[in-house]
Amino acid sequence: MVPNLRDLRRSKKISQKKLAEKIGVTQQAVQQYERNKIEPDIEGLKRIADALEVSVDLLIAHESPGKASDHVISEEEFLVIESYRKLGEYDKQSIMRIIRSLNR
Numbered sequence: 001m002v003p004n005l006r007d008l009r010r011s012k013k014i015s016q017k018k019l020a021e022k023i024g025v026t027q028q029a030v031q032q033y034e035r036n037k038i039e040p041d042i043e044g045l046k047r048i049a050d051a052l053e054v055s056v057d058l059l060i061a062h063e064s065p066g067k068a069s070d071h072v073i074s075e076e077e078f079l080v081i082e083s084y085r086k087l088g089e090y091d092k093q094s095i096m097r098i099i100r101s102l103n104r
Contacts, residue, residue: 002045003061006034008052009076011082022051 009019009030016030023030023044032038033048041049049056058078073086084095 001039002033002059003036003077004059005030005048007079008054008059009034011079012052014052019048019051022045038093095096 009016014022017027018031020027020030024047025040025044029038029040029074033040046058049059052059084092087095
């Protein structure tokens with residue numbers, strides 16, 4: 001099961017067709033992965049993770065046993081981080097001022 005695939009693919013602005021080309025499968029296969037109709041093998045998961053520039057753990061929403069759940073980020077948090085990284089330095093500083101004011 002690849003529960004984060006659709007959200008991660010969309011956050012990277014990659015179409016199903018483009019992802020399929022990058023990982024060497026058909027667009028229909030990507031569609032079936034996203035709908036949990038079929039599952040890629042471990043090598044397929046690695047190719048998907050590489051194509052999306054994420055870890056396999058994030059891709060499959062895996063949390064290691066004994067790992068504190070507050071260290072695992074949600075999909076929403078991941079998208080916030082990705083958006084933040086695309087900002088210019090001035091905008092990043094502005095966001096940090098807002099965050100600090102909210103955490104007081």
